[in-house]
Amino acid sequence: MKTAFDITGSKKMTSIPTGIMAIFYLLFCMCFTAGLNGCSDPNTLNESEEKTFVNPIADGADPWVIEKDGYYYYCGSKGNGIYISRSKKxxxxxxxxxxxxxxxxGWNQSNVWAPELHYFNGRWYIYYAAGEKPGSPFISQRSGVLESTSEDPFGPYEDKGMLYTGDNIKDPASVKWAIDLTPFGWNGKLYAIWSGWEENRDTDRxxxxxxxxxxxxxxxxxxxxxxxxxxEASWETGGELDLNEGPQILKNQDQVFIIYSTRESWLKEYRLGQLALNDPGADPMQPESWKKSGPVFQGTDQVYGVGHCSFAKSPDGKEDWLLYHTKKSTEPGWDRDIRLQPFGWKPDGSPDFGTxxxxxxxxxxxxxxxxLPEESQDHG
Structure with missing residues (x-):
């Protein structure tokens, strides 16, 4: 068979069989089409392909996030300290x-739990739980607050002391066991919601x-x-210890919900329940103003012990996202990780978290x- 080139590389006007011409034409079409689709470079992402992530997104528990001025601020505890991180993602x-x-x-030297970062009137506030003695039994947990000295969420912070969580505000010493405190603004008034004991006791059971x-x-x-x-509901009871904890506020136009955790945090049955304010004008301080339902989010045979959540909008404000923690195994314990997934809304305006x-x-x-570009490690 004759070739189109001789051994010196000079062109020759020789004929090419029809079959080979067809193959050349087919290869040309394939390369041209690939070039149009951006596939000629294997490192080029097809614009029609979606960028994705997988859970878990981090180790840890009790995730908290707040968005301000285009940044998400995450807050958590590590050892006997509280950290903040910042990201556009x-x-x-x-x-x-x-x-x-x-x-x-002092009263808050140990056992720092579930801090939350909030912004009011030009200052940042961190609400947290802590105790005076390290380790269990966790019988001395109380709620406290830190206040920033400027508009910088990274501080410095001043310790503003213990918050009163008892039945006789005239007697500060009558404060009761309290964790997971979160502030709640509604109809021009400010409230605090938390998880607590009816009476202080010498057992954390x-x-x-x-x-x-x-x-x-x-x-x-x-x-x-x-x-x-x-x-008291059937889906809140039946385990080692009955509890309600981790309340978080979720608003949808003129509706307000408290999404909280129930059952035992160290067991795979940990789950989310819901309180809904009956009417936008109802008094949140009246128990009859709240209607309970649930579970609104619970584990599966692949995901265990879902709970202690917070909420955020997507960067463009079009989507609602649920941040929560799960257990890493079905065995009792507090080895957990943090996860993220979108959620929707039911026709009645209540959240639909799915599975x-x-x-x-x-x-x-x-x-x-x-x-968005890759994140810089510089928090400033």
Whole structure:
């Protein structure tokens, strides 16, 4: 067979069999089409392909996130300290910067749990639980608040002391066991909601309830507590210890919900319940103003012990996302990780969380995140 080139590389006007011409034409068409689709470079992502992530997104528990000025601020505890990280992405937490360490002595020197970061009137506030003695039994847990000295969420912070969580506000010493406190603004008034005991006891095998109280400002509770929920429904009971904890506020236009955790945090049955305010004008301080339903989110045979959540909008504000923790195994214990997934709304305006997505299953990144650059480790 003659070739189109001789051994010196000079062209020759020779004929090419029809079959070979057909093959050349087919290869040309394939390459041209691939070039149009951006596939000529294997490192080029097809624009029609979705960017995805998989759960879990981090180790840890009790995830908290708040968005301000285009950034997500994450807050958590590590050892006897509280950290904050910043990111433009929900799926990436950024560098964890310790902003506060417990004192060497006092009511809050140990057992720092579930801190939350909030912003009011030009200052940042961190609400947290801590105790005076390390380790269990966890019988001395109380709720406290830190206040930033500027608008910088990374501090420094001043310790504003213990928040009053009892039944006789005139007697500060009558404060009761309290964890997971979160502030709640509604109809121009500020409230605090938390998980607590009816009475202080010498055992942490004690049922937990949800309480609410009025606040005069972000660092001051100004009323006695009112109990608004107890673990009484069939889906809240039946385990080693009945409890309600981790209350979080979720608003949808003129509706407000308290999404809380119930059953035992160290068991695979941990799950989410819901309280809904009956009417936008109802008094949140009245127990009859709240209607309970649930479970609204619970584990599966692949995802265990879902609970202690927080909520965020996607970077473009078009989607709602649920941040929560799960157990890493079915064995009792507190070895947990943090996960993220979108949720929707039911026709009545209540949240529809669906079912927890198994680890490793790809999820589309939050809307508006797909074009954001990789995060810098510089928190400033």
């Amino acid at each position: 929900l799926t990436e937490h950024g560098e964890r910067i310790t902003v506060w360490q417990t004192p060497d002595e 004690t049922p937990q309830h949800l309480y609410i109280a009025a606040m005069s400002d972000p660092k001051t509770i100004s009323s006695n507590r009112v109990k608004i929920s107890s673990p 927890p997505v198994p680890a490793g299953k790809p999820l589309k990144v939050p809307s508006g995140e797909e074009n």
